Amino acid sequence: MTTTKEELYTVLLELREDYRHKVAQLESANVLDVEGSGYSNHQAEHASAFYEQTVSASALQAARARLRQVEEALARYDHGTYGICEQCGQEIDIARLEAIPYTTLCLDCAETRDYQARL
Numbered sequence: 670m671t672t673t674k675e676e677l678y679t680v681l682l683e684l685r686e687d688y689r690h691k692v693a694q695l696e697s698a699n700v701l702d703v704e705g706s707g708y709s710n711h712q713a714e715h716a717s718a719f720y721e722q723t724v725s726a727s728a729l730q731a732a733r734a735r736l737r738q739v740e741e742a743l744a745r746y747d748h749g750t751y752g753i754c755e756q757c758g759q760e761i762d763i764a765r766l767e768a769i770p771y772t773t774l775c776l777d778c779a780e781t782r783d784y785q786a787r788l
């Protein structure tokens with residue numbers, strides 16, 4: 670059975686809900702951390718509070734970035750350009766879209782970019 674782009678659109682809508690929830694949760698967690706931790710002289714306690722704050726801040730950043738990718742994929746779907754590689758203009762393999770529904774690059778272009786990123 671092959672997944673269709675329509676089905677992937679549904680997957681993207683679900684992902685958007687998931688990440689919206691995640692971002693909202695992390696945002697409220699961050700606010701609580703900032704209010705709760707304060708600045709004490711207890712180094713160990715402070716270090717752990719600081720660590721948790723840093724972790725949730727970077728998790729928030731990651732969730733926001735992912736949410737943006739999902740929203741951009743939905744926008745491309747509306748414009749009829751979903752599943753088309755933004756680098757070379759070829760159709761992205763449906764198996765790749767199944768694995769990463771919000772990807773903007775075909776496998777070849779993604780590998781080329783990863784390769785260049787390592788240089």
Ligand SMILES: [Zn+2]
Pocket residue numbers: 754755756757758759774775776777778779
């Ligand atoms: Zn490509």
